[in-house]
Amino acid sequence: MSQTKHRPQVAIICGSGLGMLADTLKCQDSFAYSDIPGFPQSTVQGHAGRLVFGELKGKTCVCMQGRFHMYEGHSLLKTTFPVRVFKLLGVETLFVTNAAGSLADGLQPGDIMIIKDHVNFPGLVGLNPLCGPNDDKFGPRFPAMSGCYDKNLRCLAMEIAKQLGVAGLMQEGVYAMVGGPNFETIAEARLLHRLGVDAVGMSTAPEVVVATHCGLRVFGLSLITNKVVKSYEDSDSVNHEGVLEVGRLRSHTVQQLVTELIGRMEINNNNTNNAA
Numbered sequence: 001m002s003q004t005k006h007r008p009q010v011a012i013i014c015g016s017g018l019g020m021l022a023d024t025l026k027c028q029d030s031f032a033y034s035d036i037p038g039f040p041q042s043t044v045q046g047h048a049g050r051l052v053f054g055e056l057k058g059k060t061c062v063c064m065q066g067r068f069h070m071y072e073g074h075s076l077l078k079t080t081f082p083v084r085v086f087k088l089l090g091v092e093t094l095f096v097t098n099a100a101g102s103l104a105d106g107l108q109p110g111d112i113m114i115i116k117d118h119v120n121f122p123g124l125v126g127l128n129p130l131c132g133p134n135d136d137k138f139g140p141r142f143p144a145m146s147g148c149y150d151k152n153l154r155c156l157a158m159e160i161a162k163q164l165g166v167a168g169l170m171q172e173g174v175y176a177m178v179g180g181p182n183f184e185t186i187a188e189a190r191l192l193h194r195l196g197v198d199a200v201g202m203s204t205a206p207e208v209v210v211a212t213h214c215g216l217r218v219f220g221l222s223l224i225t226n227k228v229v230k231s232y233e234d235s236d237s238v239n240h241e242g243v244l245e246v247g248r249l250r251s252h253t254v255q256q257l258v259t260e261l262i263g264r265m266e267i268n269n270n271n272t273n274n275a276a
């Protein structure tokens with residue numbers, strides 16, 4: 001921390017192809033993950049691997065340009081390590097963004113889903129970053145996860161979307177994390193759809209679990225980059241380049257939404273930082 005004067009209140013984790021969010025920060029100090037002790041390295045295209053500090057609409061932010069995924073071979077403890085670092089830095093609110101495939105018929109590529117809730121499939125079978133001895137300095141052994149995506153921020157995001165004229169692209173929905181790295185089979189896609197999942201991806205849920213455990217307020221967005229193939233008659237096929245391309249096409253809108261939301265949200269300064 002001696003290398004930056006910024007003391008962030010807000011942390012942003014950028015999903016695949018959404019790293020441009022960091023470019024909006026003013027008065028930047030940026031650090032390659034390879035220069036930060038204990039940080040894993042990014043291995044996925046579209047995840048630059050830089051931690052960027054700066055100002056956005058009067059709030060001090062830190063932005064992860066590149067996240068860590070379980071399928072890269074990192075332990076869940078490693079993939080979520082930055083969230084606890086943010087807590088210790090005094091961050092109060094975590095923004096998570098991701099690229100996801102849609103299962104809901106009403107969600108098209110290019111749409112933006114405000115995450116209302118998640119299904120943490122790895123977590124349901126015991127692959128949870130909170131497994132192992134609990135560190136009481138961060139939070140309780142058995143944290144509640146109901147309400148982990150802050151309702152006030154979700155409402156404010158919708159209000160802002162209306163003012164920006166992009167409400168037609170936006171709706172709330174349930175995100176599910178699967179392990180990846182392969183995309184879903186048709187049978188898996190049908191199962192997820194029947195279970196009430198609106199969009200599926202390979203990240204986010206462990207970060208949100210760790211953030212909620214240590215008392216961070218969370219806001220999440222999924223950029224819908226593709227429709228998940230649910231029919232044996234459908235010859236479409238998803239690929240990572242296509243995912244990144246939709247990210248590029250919608251980068252400006254995602255940037256506007258996040259910037260306005262950060263500018264207008266209140267900071268309570270209720271991060272007592274008692275984990276430090």
Ligand SMILES: O=P(O)(O)O[C@@H]1C[C@H](O)[C@@H](CO)O1
Nearest residue numbers: 015016098099202203240243
């Ligand atoms: O980091 P996110 O969840 O945005 O990345 C998604 C899931 C895979 O890593 C990749 C697939 O294209 O995009």
